[in-house]
Amino acid sequence: MLDWNPALYRRYEDERTRPAIELLARVPLEAPRRVVDLGCGPGNSTELLAARFPGADIVGIDNSRAMLESARKRLPAVRFEFDDIHDWEPESAPDLIYANAALQWVPDHETLIPRLFDKLQPGGVLAIQMPDNRAEPTHRLMREVAAEAAFSAAIGDADKLRTELLSIDGYYDLLAGNAATVDVWRTAYQHPMASAAAIVEWVRGTGLKPFVDRLAPGLQQDFLAEYERRVDAAYPSRADGRRLLAFPRMFIVAGRKA
Numbered sequence: 001m002l003d004w005n006p007a008l009y010r011r012y013e014d015e016r017t018r019p020a021i022e023l024l025a026r027v028p029l030e031a032p033r034r035v036v037d038l039g040c041g042p043g044n045s046t047e048l049l050a051a052r053f054p055g056a057d058i059v060g061i062d063n064s065r066a067m068l069e070s071a072r073k074r075l076p077a078v079r080f081e082f083d084d085i086h087d088w089e090p091e092s093a094p095d096l097i098y099a100n101a102a103l104q105w106v107p108d109h110e111t112l113i114p115r116l117f118d119k120l121q122p123g124g125v126l127a128i129q130m131p132d133n134r135a136e137p138t139h140r141l142m143r144e145v146a147a148e149a150a151f152s153a154a155i156g157d158a159d160k161l162r163t164e165l166l167s168i169d170g171y172y173d174l175l176a177g178n179a180a181t182v183d184v185w186r187t188a189y190q191h192p193m194a195s196a197a198a199i200v201e202w203v204r205g206t207g208l209k210p211f212v213d214r215l216a217p218g219l220q221q222d223f224l225a226e227y228e229r230r231v232d233a234a235y236p237s238r239a240d241g242r243r244l245l246a247f248p249r250m251f252i253v254a255g256r257k258a
C-alpha cells in the first residue's frame with residue numbers, strides 16, 4: 001500500500017477522534033508512567049493521551065513516515081517512532097497500550113491481542129477501538145466495484161489488507177481468562193455527511209485506500225466515479241439533504257491483574 005495521506009485523513013478528524021475520546025474515557029488509570037499509542041497516525045489520538053496524562057512518558061508508534069512527520073509537527077515534545085505493530089517490542093513494560101483505529105490493519109488477532117496484553121505492567125490496561133464496518137454499504141460497494149472486469153485484475157486481493165475482525169465475544173474470550181477486567185462494547189455512530197462525494201472522500205482516507213492505490217490514475221477516476229454512483233444510491237438524502245453514514249465501531253478495554 002502507498003503511504004498514508006495525513007491531510008486527507010485529517011479532513012474528518014473530529015469525527016475520527018470522537019471514538020478515541022470515548023475509548024480513553026473508559027481507561028481506568030489515574031497516572032500511568034509509560035503510555036504507548038500504537039498506530040498513532042497524525043498524532044490526534046496521542047494528543048488526547050498527552051492531555052489526560054501530562055506526567056506520563058508517551059511514545060507514538062507508526063509505520064507510515066508521512067503520518068509520523070505530521071505527528072511530530074503537531075506534538076514536538078512527544079516521542080514518535082517508526083515500527084511495525086506486528087513486531088513491536090516495548091523498551092520496558094507500559095502501563096497503557098492504546099490503539100485507536102489501527103489494529104484492523106494488523107493481521108492475526110488471535111495471537112496479536114494476547115501478545116500485546118502480555119507486554120503490560122501488572123495492573124496495566126490495553127485499550128483498543130476498531131472500525132467494524134466491513135458489512136456496511138461503503139465497504140460492500142468497494143468490494144463490488146473492485147470485482148468488476150475493468151478493475152479486478154489490478155485490485156486483486158486488496159480487501160485482504162484489512163484484517164477480518166473477530167466477533168466481540170471472540171475478543172472477550174481472548175482476554176478474559178487472564179485479565180482482571182474486560183470491557184467490550186460496540187457503537188454505531190451516525191455521521192451526517194454533506195453528499196455522496198463526502199462519504200467517498202472519508203473512506204478514501206482509510207478503507208478505500210488499498211483499492212485505489214493499486215489502480216493507474218485513469219482507472220482510479222473510473223473506479224471512484226462508479227463507486228460514488230453506488231454510494232449515492234445506497235445513502236439517500238435525509239430531511240436536510242444530508243446523507244447519514246452509519247459507522248459501527250468495536251471497543252475493548254482490558255486490565256491486567258495487579
Ligand SMILES: C[S@@+](CC[C@H](N)C(=O)[O-])C[C@H]1O[C@@H](n2cnc3c(N)ncnc32)[C@H](O)[C@@H]1O
Pocket residue numbers: 004016017020038039040041042043044045061062063064067083084085086099100101102105106206
Ligand atoms: C486510521 S489511522 C489511526 C490514527 C490515530 N490513531 C487515530 O486515532 O485517528 C491508522 C494508523 O495505523 C498505522 N498502521 C497501520 N498498520 C500498521 C502497522 N502494522 N504498524 C504500525 N502502524 C500501522 C497507519 O500508518 C495509520 O497511521
